[in-house]
Amino acid sequence: MVLAADDTLRLDANAVDYTLVVAYFAVVLLIGLAARRRVSDSLDFFLSGRSLPAWVTGLAFISANLGAVEIIGMSANGAQFGMATFHYFWIGAVPAMLFLGIVMMPFYYGSKVRSVPEFMRRRFGTGAHLVNALSFALAQLLIAGINLYLLATVVNALLGWPLWLGLLVAAAIVLSYITLGGLSAAIYNEVLQFFVIVAALLPLTLIGLHRVGGIGGLVDKIEATTGGDEQLRSWPGTGLSAIDNPVLSVIGIVFGLGFVLSFGYWTTNFVEVQRAMATKSLSAARSTPIIGSFPKMFVPFIVIVPGMIAAVLIPAISEPKASGGTVDYNNSILMLMETVLPNGLLGVAIAGLLAAFMAGMAANISAFNTVFSYDLWQQYVKKDRPDGYYLMVGRLATVGATVLAIFTAIIASGYSNLMDYLQTLFGFFNAPLFATFILGMFWKKMTPTAGWVGLVSGTLAAVAVAFLSEDAFGSASIGVLGLSGQGASFVAAGAAFVVDIAVSVVVTMVTAPKPVSELVGLVYSETPKELRTDPEAHLLPWYQSPTKLAGISLVLVIILNVIFR
Amino acid sequence: MSTAHGQAGADRPESGTSTQKHTAGAYDVRTVISGLIGFYGIVLTIMGLVADNADDRAKTGDWNANLWAGIVMIVIAVAFALWLFLRPVVVDPVALEKEKSEGTSDGSDVTPH
Numbered sequence: 078m079v080l081a082a083d084d085t086l087r088l089d090a091n092a093v094d095y096t097l098v099v100a101y102f103a104v105v106l107l108i109g110l111a112a113r114r115r116v117s118d119s120l121d122f123f124l125s126g127r128s129l130p131a132w133v134t135g136l137a138f139i140s141a142n143l144g145a146v147e148i149i150g151m152s153a154n155g156a157q158f159g160m161a162t163f164h165y166f167w168i169g170a171v172p173a174m175l176f177l178g179i180v181m182m183p184f185y186y187g188s189k190v191r192s193v194p195e196f197m198r199r200r201f202g203t204g205a206h207l208v209n210a211l212s213f214a215l216a217q218l219l220i221a222g223i224n225l226y227l228l229a230t231v232v233n234a235l236l237g238w239p240l241w242l243g244l245l246v247a248a249a250i251v252l253s254y255i256t257l258g259g260l261s262a263a264i265y266n267e268v269l270q271f272f273v274i275v276a277a278l279l280p281l282t283l284i285g286l287h288r289v290g291g292i293g294g295l296v297d298k299i300e301a302t303t304g305g306d307e308q309l310r311s312w313p314g315t316g317l318s319a320i321d322n323p324v325l326s327v328i329g330i331v332f333g334l335g336f337v338l339s340f341g342y343w344t345t346n347f348v349e350v351q352r353a354m355a356t357k358s359l360s361a362a363r364s365t366p367i368i369g370s371f372p373k374m375f376v377p378f379i380v381i382v383p384g385m386i387a388a389v390l391i392p393a394i395s396e397p398k399a400s401g402g403t404v405d406y407n408n409s410i411l412m413l414m415e416t417v418l419p420n421g422l423l424g425v426a427i428a429g430l431l432a433a434f435m436a437g438m439a440a441n442i443s444a445f446n447t448v449f450s451y452d453l454w455q456q457y458v459k460k461d462r463p464d465g466y467y468l469m470v471g472r473l474a475t476v477g478a479t480v481l482a483i484f485t486a487i488i489a490s491g492y493s494n495l496m497d498y499l500q501t502l503f504g505f506f507n508a509p510l511f512a513t514f515i516l517g518m519f520w521k522k523m524t525p526t527a528g529w530v531g532l533v534s535g536t537l538a539a540v541a542v543a544f545l546s547e548d549a550f551g552s553a554s555i556g557v558l559g560l561s562g563q564g565a566s567f568v569a570a571g572a573a574f575v576v577d578i579a580v581s582v583v584v585t586m587v588t589a590p591k592p593v594s595e596l597v598g599l600v601y602s603e604t605p606k607e608l609r610t611d612p613e614a615h616l617l618p619w620y621q622s623p624t625k626l627a628g629i630s631l632v633l634v635i636i637l638n639v640i641f642r
Numbered sequence: 643m644s645t646a647h648g649q650a651g652a653d654r655p656e657s658g659t660s661t662q663k664h665t666a667g668a669y670d671v672r673t674v675i676s677g678l679i680g681f682y683g684i685v686l687t688i689m690g691l692v693a694d695n696a697d698d699r700a701k702t703g704d705w706n707a708n709l710w711a712g713i714v715m716i717v718i719a720v721a722f723a724l725w726l727f728l729r730p731v732v733v734d735p736v737a738l739e740k741e742k743s744e745g746t747s748d749g750s751d752v753t754p755h
Contacts, residue, residue, distance in 0.1 A: 093689060097682060104678050133671055268671050272679055280711045288703045419698035421689035421708040425682055 086408055088234045088415050094424030101273060101428040108265050131361050131621070133268055135368030138349055139376070140267035143274060144437030145227045146220070148380055148430065150496040152413075153406035155384025156394055157494060159299065159308025162384070163641055166377045168335040171370045171634045173343035175627045178353075178367040181344050184518065186359045187604055193345050193510065194452045200517050200591075200599045201528030208532045209510065210452040216506040217445040218478060222485025223495060224438035225251070227407075229486065231430055234411050244486055248479045251438050270432045271372075277422075277429030278379040281410075284417045285386035295382075298389040302399060308385070326564070333567025337574040338503050341511030359610070363623035370630045374637060387413040406494050442478050449474040500566035501543055508570040509535025512577035520585075521593060521600045527584040535577030542569035672726045680719030686712030 154162040194213065198206035228251070229243030238246070289295045299308050343349060343366070353365035387409040388394050394412065397404045414426050450471040459466075492498040513531045517523050546565035596603045619625045690709025698707070 093685065093693075097685060100681060101678065104674060108674065265671050265674065269674055269678065272675050276679060276682065276711075276715060280707060284702050284705060284707050287705060417701050417703075419689075419701055419708055420693070421686045422711055425686070425711075 086234045086411055086415060087237060088411065088423065088427065089420070090235055090423055090427060091420045094420055094427060097421075097424030098428045098431065101432060104269070105266055105432070108269075131364045131368055134353060134361075134365045136271050136372065137267040138353065138365050138369035139373045140271040140274075141349055141436075141440065143271065143376060143433065144440075145224050145430065145434035146437060146495065146499055147376075148274070148278070148433055149227050149230075149407055149410060150494075150499060151377070151380045152384030152387070152410040153494050154496050155381035156388040156409040157384075157398075157404070157406045159385055159388075160310060160381070160641060161308075162381045163377050163637075164330055164334060166374060167634050167638050168330060169339040170343070171374055171630065172335065173339040174366040174370045174373065175630060176340060177343050177350075178363045178365070178370075178623055179627055182350075182353060182363045182366070183359060183610065184601060184604065185350060186362050187598070193514065194448065196514070196517075196599065197528065200596070201513075202525040202591075204525065204529030205513065205532060206452070207457065208529045210448050210456075212506050212510075212532070212536065214445050214448050214453065216502060217441045217448070218481050219485045219488070219502055220499070221438050221441035221445070221478065221482040222487075223489045223499060224434050224441060225482045226486035226489040227495075228431070228434040228438065230407070231411070231427065231434065234408075234415075235427065240490065244483050247434075248483055251435055251442065252476065252479050266432075266436060270429075270436060273425065273432055274429040275379065277426040278383065280422055281414060281418060281426060282379045282383050282386075285383055285390065285413055288417055289386055289390055295386060295389065299385065302389065302395070329564055329567040329571070333571045334500075334563075337508045337511065337570040338500065338567065340515075341507035341570070341574075342503060345507065345510050345514055360617060360621065360623055364621065364626060367623050367626045367630060370627075371633075374630070374634050383413050384409045387416075391416055403493060438482070442475055442482070445478045446471045446474045449478075497563055497566065500563050501569065504539045504543070504566045504570035504573060505536055508539060508573035509577045512574045513581065516578060516581055517600070519601050521596055521602060522585060522590050523581060524585045524588040524590045526588040527581040530584045531577045531581035534580040535573040538576035539569040539573035542572045670726060670730070672722045676719045676722035676726065679715050679722070683712045683715030683717075683719055686715065688712075 151162060151165060154165070194206055194210045197209045225244060225247055228247040229240055232238055232243040232247055233240060236243075286292060286295060289298055296309060302308070349366070353362045384406075388398060391409075391412050394404055394406070394409060411430075414423060418426055450467045454470050454474075455462075455467055489495060489498060509532050512535055513528055516531070517528060543565060546569070593603060598604050686708045690706050690712055694706050694709070699705075
């Protein structure tokens, strides 16, 4: 049980650790203030960001995703399932990032579409827009709850405050962080955050490995545990997917995780896409996710491996894991920090984690805020008010969302492995969105009615699978289908995708499409080729050519898959 | 620099008239990285030198982890500082004005939908 962790986990931070944490937040604050002043002598802070190299946008691109959920969730997954967790990176991220760079980015760049609800409104009209905006707002609130819960966990481990107090304090901190303008300097903070996280996790991994006797020692110790052999192989990943049949497990991972969930996440996630849009040319925009894929494929070594180490080194995890008791895997990385990091490095690690949690939650809250004030309030409740009115609505929405996140955090606290929960949410929200988006983008006949009906039926299909599974809704699931854990969310996502496509096709057959003239820039075939290509692309050296870099990335990720099969 | 276009502007600052160009200076993200990681490195190195004790050694498996991590961080901070010194990012005020008139967002302050 999660709340019981109060008794066992206590990070023994001293004054030096707190100094390092405070230093980080002082820097973030200064960046925020500088961004707010928009800076001296005609050198605009933001615009100078435009002349930053692609490595910066590439790092910001993966840093926006390397948040709390990823660090805590993936290390928890590593502790529970071992190497199969690598799939989340090598199957579940890199191919989709390359697809985004090669196929989607030219379309985004050329069509000037700036957000998914905007695309939905222009391509399908009001129905799909409303459905999408509502489901997006709800998803952001639920995910903000996960970040808030994790933040409260760290506060709890540091200071020993009970969860509810930690939640309130953490919510107050995030609220002030957003108000202080930390978000306007988002790219800077994200790049900085990436380095702090690496500075925290790399020593943690190395010291942890040293403690268990190096890589050989880790392998020996995991092999000695029950079912340890399977934890050292990534395929067929039956533990991860909880699908006993290896063939079906591979299909579940490749189709559910690798295709629907990951393509849905990366190609429709405009937090990520906007990082790429900040570059100067189409080639640079295409390069951004592709450059990001290189660090991304090595991140698991400093995120999953610590989880695997924690699972053999720390008795509080290894003993119940061996005896089949309930384990709270979410604390794996915190426990490892407590066990192996001396004061000093501990401070760096806490700074890195707090940074990741706050940035993640701030991103969720401000995303909610934008969609709420402009896509929902302005569109459907009060039109044609002055800008100041919507700014005020946005501020109130921020406060409201933070308060609501306290309640969604309580939902999140009920899951012993947060990845189960998160992937379930992605199955509900991202998978149908991806299906409608990709179909609407490539099939000009698809009708406005099909847009919203497809979205709704896709989500309902995913909810139905989760309800029929063994545990995706906790005790509310009735267990008719023999699916549990992340396998249930892979199948739910697959069902959402298939149902969405099928329903959209059927509905399109019986309703009227939009005239082709209204689809310019919204459907691939109707978007002029000049808008989708970079005239100077052939002048670039190989290390700046998106397609060549993507090829190298693909080869590397295949090699990694073969080595760690 | 991510494009051939941009390279002329930033990686080879000598190619333009220097009076018209500003370097990003303190606002270059590398300054911030170098500063913070350098500060962490110095604090950790001092911790490794003066506060190394048996408890910490037991935690790390007899490594002076603070010292080594601190030294590596200092090296990285120096490397960033050198890179910054050798290849400053230069902002072209003409392009800057042009972009200003087109709108000021680079996307970093835009939130997702």
